[in-house]
Amino acid sequence: MQKIGLSELAASLGWIASVHEDIKLFGIFAKEIGVSDDRFSIIEEEYYKLIGSLEYMITLSETLRLNVTPEVAKDGLNAAKRAIFASDRESGIRGVRFNILDLGILRSSLRDIVMAIEKELRGRRSYSLEPAILPYYDALGMFSETLDKFPASSREDIEHAGKCIAFGEGTAAVFHLMRAMEAIVSGIVALGGLSANPDKEWGKLLSDIGRHTESLPQSNPQEKALRNRWSACHKNLYHVKQAVRNDTMHPKQTYTTEEAKQVFDSTRAFVRELATLI
Structure with a gap:
């Protein structure tokens, strides 16, 4: 029996799904206005939040001895770590961009993580303990x-x-x-x-x-x-x-x-x- 934090799991999955949706929507928007997908970027704080979520999913899925989720999460993490840091000239805000290949890998990995962990946890039984107990x-x-x-x-x-x-x-x-x-x-x-x-x-x-x-x-x-x-x-x-x-x-x-x-x-x-x- 393994102990996991439901709040940490929910937060990590929620952020992974959110970034995936942002990449997906940007791709649709970019296609409509005729620009490249690799113009997609996120601010540095959000980037490190994504890195933390991916690292947590790897640790959690390995602890639970899942088969697919750890490998998918590692693919996404490796792609994310190849990001390009740059500061916006006008705002000065430091952001993170990805080359077109890594952005595609990251998008697929974020989607597959959610699908894989849902499928692999389907046959597991979990118990929730109240804070007082x-x-x-x-x-x-x-x-x-x-x-x-x-x-x-x-x-x-x-x-x-x-x-x-x-x-x-x-x-x-x-x-x-x-x-x-x-x-x-x-x-x-x-x-x-x-x-x-x-x-x-x-x-x-x-x-x-x-x-x-x-x-x-x-x-x-x-x-x-x-x-x-x-x-x-x-x-x-x-x-x-x-x-x-x-x-x-x-x-x-x-x-x-x-x-x-x-x-x-x-x-x-x-x-x-x-x-x-x-």
């Missing part, structure tokens, strides 16, 4: 660098959990989050010298964390800060447990996307706090 697709970024302190397996499960949320698979997301939590809480067991089994005894783990927190001294600001961080870990782990841990393995239990997002956010809060203790 998009961060979950790249879930690791929502954790900053805190996950570097935990087992690699937890990173993989959190990444998959985020993608499940992005595509509306709430139940699958929660299962991935619980797998990640089982790997992560082992760190707090070792850190506090606790006896609970993080795979099975979350209730006992919470009790152990509570007792450990109460046993910590608080005679100075540093000790109080440490105690507060342990207390925050206890609270955040409790929120995760209450939300899902006791029922996750029940075969009929399901979670909506919103419920999975709540579990995700609770997990993130716990991980961030735990990372300050490691």
Whole structure:
């Protein structure tokens, strides 16, 4: 599965189609007044916008492993890069012109790009993610660098959990989050010298964390800060447990996307706090 920006695709295709139409209309006009097609020109800013659009189409179509579109776009880009720069004597505006051969290649390529990508994408299925849900697709970024302190397996499960949320698979997301939590809480067991089994005894783990927190001294600001961080870990782990841990393995239990997002956010809060203790 590949991620693409629909706005970038729409903008690039729109500009490519616009320039093609301009060349086409100029050709009709030039024929009527009896001048050569190679009198066609565009201003420098529009030229570089066209170059950027063609380069984007090459990158995108190669990423999507399309067969025809990349080659057609490369033909157009090569022709465009052979442009001739010149400034208008009266206005001083710097413009770009093409020789008659390259203008023909460019016109054909711009037309063929639109036709080719439409045909090649016809058999593909695409999904659109709303801006509010998009961060979950790249879930690791929502954790900053805190996950570097935990087992690699937890990173993989959190990444998959985020993608499940992005595509509306709430139940699958929660299962991935619980797998990640089982790997992560082992760190707090070792850190506090606790006896609970993080795979099975979350209730006992919470009790152990509570007792450990109460046993910590608080005679100075540093000790109080440490105690507060342990207390925050206890609270955040409790929120995760209450939300899902006791029922996750029940075969009929399901979670909506919103419920999975709540579990995700609770997990993130716990991980961030735990990372300050490691």
